[in-house]
Structure formats: structure tokens, C-alpha cells
Amino acid sequence: MTAHPRTLTADRFEADRPLLRAVAHRLLGSLGEADDAVQETWLRASRADIGEVENLTAWLTTVVGRVSLNMLRSRRTRREEPLELQPGEEVAAGGGGDPAEEALLADEVGVALLVVLDTLGPDERLAFVLHDLFAVPFDAIAPLIERTPATTRQLASRARRRVRGGTPPVADAARQRQVVEAFLAATRGGDFDALLALLHPDVVLTADRFVVPTPGPVSLSGGRSVAESAMTAAGRARYTGPALLDGRVGLVMAPLGRLRLALLFTVADERITGIEIVADRERLAALEVAVPGA
CATH class of the missing domain: 3.10.450.50 (Nuclear Transport Factor 2; Chain: A,)
Known part of the structure; x- marks a missing residue:
């Protein structure tokens, strides 16, 4: 007798939506793009057989990470950069996120961190965000970027040095x-x-x-x-x-x-x-x- 595949329910996905949105926002820097990534994650996950998935939250985190990575790589390929836009216009151009919520999230994450993350390559950004900010093991991150766990660890370490900066802060x-x-x-x-x-x-x-x-x-x-x-x-x-x-x-x-x-x-x-x-x-x-x- 053939077993029916087990699929993800909407209620179960909604339980993890805040976490997935937080992961995507830190990876993409834009609330509008983060919401797009979460929606794409739901479309992919709802069609998958999750019968053998032991930790659903961890699995969904890797799915939203993969979706966000593809978006980062596509962004870098297009080299899209809004020209001389005013602050409010830039937010609108970034995917339609609510400006007030966008600003609130930037405060919570730290504007400086978002700036540094924006200078990182997609693979570095994914390795650092998933491991350092969300405690995803390197063994789980490595397949997403087609690297070894050791190389993934090096990418995160390099990103960490960029976040901390190489210039010592002034004494006071x-x-x-x-x-x-x-x-x-x-x-x-x-x-x-x-x-x-x-x-x-x-x-x-x-x-x-x-x-x-x-x-x-x-x-x-x-x-x-x-x-x-x-x-x-x-x-x-x-x-x-x-x-x-x-x-x-x-x-x-x-x-x-x-x-x-x-x-x-x-x-x-x-x-x-x-x-x-x-x-x-x-x-x-x-x-x-x-x-x-x-």
C-alpha cells in the first residue's frame, strides 16, 4: 500500500512566518523583498513531501535561505542600484515594504549591520546571517551554497571580521x-x-x-x-x-x-x-x- 505524502499546512507555516521573515529581512535588507521570499518559500514548501523532515522549522529556514540567496545573486547579476532617489522613494523601489515598519526593523537589526551586510557577497552574507544570527549549523548551510562546511565556516568568519571592522575604535x-x-x-x-x-x-x-x-x-x-x-x-x-x-x-x-x-x-x-x-x-x-x- 502506497503511503500518501505528508504536506505542510498553512497553520503550521504561519507559526514559523515571523522567524522566516526575520531571516529573509536580514539576508535581503528589504522588507518588501523579504515578504516576497517568504511567499515563495510557502509555495515551494506547500508542494513538498515533508514526511521525512524531522525538524520542520530548520528545514523551512534553509528553504527561505535558498530563496533569498537566489534573489541576492539575481540582484548582483543585474547590479540594480537606484539612482539619486529620495529616502521614501528608495523604500518604495525596494519591494513595497511599509516605510514605518521598514524603519522600525532597521532599528531593531541595526542600520550599521545592514550596511555591512550589503557589502558582502551573497555566499558570505548567507553563511554569516544563518550561522551567527540564527544558529544554523555550517553542515546545513554548506549545501545551499555548494561549498564544504569548512569553506562555509571561513566565509562566515570573513564576514564577521567585516562586521567588527579592522580599524580599532577610538579610546573614548x-x-x-x-x-x-x-x-x-x-x-x-x-x-x-x-x-x-x-x-x-x-x-x-x-x-x-x-x-x-x-x-x-x-x-x-x-x-x-x-x-x-x-x-x-x-x-x-x-x-x-x-x-x-x-x-x-x-x-x-x-x-x-x-x-x-x-x-x-x-x-x-x-x-x-x-x-x-x-x-x-x-x-x-x-x-x-x-x-x-x-
């Missing part, structure tokens, strides 16, 4: 990070007085010509002028988070994990004396971005 990085995070919180919250208290009275802000854009660089001086400028740019803070930039604590704005803007801070006596805003793509590409405290 922890204190600087507190100041920079307070600056971001005040900007997001529209708290002008808190922002003004963080700025030295003689603070100088410079921005390259690609930030606005303008025919030339922009320079402002004085706490009140810089605070007012920060308030007008509060919308940019949605996809912004702390990062190590060449070993210094700063901020990166990165919709969908794609670096668009960097803020370099000079801090003295727990007050900000200088802010440099960089949007020039060549300069951004030259920055070593790492995750604070990784």
Missing part, C-alpha cells in the same frame, strides 16, 4: 556613542532644547555638495544654527543609526541597508564640536563601516 568610543545616540534621539523626537544642549556653542557643521544638493559645500557655525538645520532634516533620521566610521562613532543613513549618507562627529567634553555630513559616493565607498560594539 563608548562616551562618544552616548553623545551621538542622544543627538539622534533629539533629532528624531524634535527636541530642540535637548539638541542644543548637546552642541558646543561654536560647533561647525559642513556638508558636501551632494547632501542637498548644492553647487558647492555648505558650512554652518553656532549651536542654534546647527540645531535648526538638524531639525529641518529630521526626516532623514528614520533610516539612520549609529556606526563605526573608520573607528569613529558616527551615524549612517541607509534605506534598505544601502548607504546614502554618513555623519562624522567630533566630540569634546561630551559636547559636539563638529559634524561633517558626507553624501559623495566615492567618499562613502572609502569609509570602513563597522557595527559599534560588535
